[in-house]
Amino acid sequence: MDELTGFQRDLLYVIAGADRPSGQDIKGEVERYYSTDVNHGRLYPNLDTLVNKEYVEKGQLDRRTNYYAISDRGQRSIENRRDWERQYLETNR
Template sequence: MSTLQSDTNELSIVSELSAFQRQILAILAEEARYGLAIKSELEAYYGSEVNHGRLYPNLDELVELGLVEKSELDKRTNEYALTEAGHDAILTQLSWIFSRFVTDEDRAAEIRGLVDGVQ
């Protein structure tokens, strides 16, 4: 597959994700987590309760898309981790956003400042 086809496919997948799903990918980019830890992070982000009925179907869809890997920690707890495809999906989304946001050197400096602030 050519690089152009690969980039187009990644952008297509990313553009079909909901904001909620993109937030899950961002959370998992930091480290693998079990479902309730993801739920807690999302609740902190949204400032409201996240229902299990919303979280787990979205996690399952991300697993089906190959963006997240699900493994069993014990009989009752699953752990979710970002896959390489999930990592690439985040980069694709950021690249698309930056290509529209960074219109001059001042905006590029703002992005560099954000990156430097989290390192």
């Protein structure tokens, strides 16, 4: 996961926390978190990167709408990231 940008990690977390969200669902969640608009030219290339790197699987809901789902690799990467973060957060208490 270390090769992902912060934005890509945020997308991955949103996908992991939802049940097969569409690109628009993901966009809405990220916009709420960032409190700003996220344009399609930023969103979809980054989603494609996550698919190409096999962190996320992409499927089709209908002719116009895709869904995204966390892959096994993506889930393991999130768990590893949490373990890495936890070692620093717990030692500072």
